[in-house]
Amino acid sequence: MAYLDTASSEPLHPAARETLAAALDRGWADPRRLHGEGRSARLLLDNARAVVAEALGVRDDEVTFVSSGTEATHRGLLGLHAGRRRPGHPPPGPVVATAVEHSAVLHAARWAGAGPVEVGVDRSGRVDADAALAALPGASVLAVQSANHEVGTRQPVTELAAHAARLGVPVFVDACASVGREPLPAGWDAAAASAHKWGGPAGVGLLLVRRGARWRSAFPVDDRDDERASGHENVPAALAAAAALQAVVAERDATDRRQRALVDRLRSGVARLPDVEVVGDPVDRLPHLATFSCLYVDGEALVTELDRRGLAVASGSACTASTLTPSRVLEAMGVLTHGNLRVSMGRDTTEADVDALLAALHEVVPRLRAEVGL
Template sequence: MTDSAPRPAATYLDAASGEPLHPAAREVVLAALERGYADPRRLHGPARDARLLLDNARAVVAECLGVRADEVSFTASGTDAVHRGLLGLLRARARSGDRVVLPRVEHSSVLHALEWAGASAETLEVDRLGRADPAALAAAASAPGTALVALQSANHEVGTRQPVAGLVAALRAGGSDVPVFVDARASAGREDLPPGWAVAAASAHLWGGPAGVGVLLVRHGTGWVSPFPADDRVDERTSGFENVPAALAAAAALRAVVAERVEVDARQRRLVDRIRAAAAAVPDTEVVGDPEDRLAHL
């Protein structure tokens, strides 16, 4: 015999790994598939349609993230954006050295990129909330041979915001021009990017866009050299045929999330506070992360 009672609706609690596709993205991607299939480098009509869609996606993402359109590149994933961002900075800073300063809580994609490049990583501890010390990072970055500092905007697992602005201020106060790479995948779209970064990375599937779309941000005037073989594409910072429909869907989802985020942030913060309180009531359980200065959804 089978149980005929209806099953309760499932509650999805893995937003740290990926968000369900936002309705705005679903609507756009279907329409874009009809017009965004051609090579945006070509000059015929369908190609010009694809180029128009790609440029529009870049402009929307730039507006939502508070950057210039020419600072936005679409990559194959958020991990790809991290790798390109870090390795491109390292290559541009080769004369300064290959030493990278970072806290112990950086995402594994950051560590894998540095290991692959053979860079020298100076890893610093964080406090019990998972937060790095900006003064300690800046002091470590003052050592000769430092190419860059890597600091996430917020922790991917516990949501603790990181002091990116404080780090940049400490670096500049000490007369250092060492650039800062920011992994903003956990926070992009949900709140403004922190100031002062040179290169940043984001991932569309973490704001309700389609998987397979990363965003690489390179500030105008920042020294960055592609670490991978060149490819004759629209954007010299990337390689491979652009997924125009997915980029447009990612932009649509980002615009919707930014428009909704004040209301959604308040609702999610209340829900997470309830989860934290319930977890804290379980014997022998420690609730980690900053209880206040954190992302609302983690």
């Protein structure tokens, strides 16, 4: 099997596997307890936080481990929104978000009664910066992803954050697609990431809240020393996530060059198929991800046929792939949504894997079209 869906979940990194096995024997206790086992777990948790902070270039006290990237997104965004409330003042304004944000951002804003105000994007998936700036006055939060989960296009976070800061609007950055692969963009007040995207264990999210940011929990507060978290952290998994992040950041430049070359090879080969649209910015993008759409082809059928040939790829929206509904990200971009595939390279992906996928596509796409009389 050639696994080409690492944008969804990266296989466990060897550094994470080794660390997790060792930490299971030492990090199982509640790190808030004062006995020896609790102190041992607390030491491991503090070490994990320090490793993550160094890898991301942030402060230790800005890092909180939560249960997922989705939880980190909810807590980060809604905490900034709640932080805008003032006694005796009108409720905070709406969340301003790009139209291609992950559904966790949009659902959270709606749950809080905060809009969102969605700002359009161009055909590459990049937000209309002028429209975003025009929507900022009166906003409670600006939500802008570091790069898109489905097409890889980077967003102008730093530029928008500078304007937002002048207006006193905090910025939430969904960095789940990019952490481990690229440095954090400047200008965030809160950010979210997810360990399984970089080869850490599933069930570990990162909530980053900048020191000094006006953040307040939008959920019931737990009686723990970090109000940004709730419950007993999975200490072994947090340490394994930190070890994987440290490893992938150390390997990042070499991995970037290799994966970018593989994606360029794929994009070039796919473009030779008739009635296929390759989407996303061809240059200013994440290095490992390529998305394209095949006219007159059902995405589910395409995924199934490729899976039979040992090629694991994704179709549909990144946040609702199980429904195989048309991608709202591609719809917002105004590009073809039929038969879309998202292909993402991993640590072990080779040119032979890419060539096998191209050969299969050149066989399967015409056959599927012929089956429906085209």
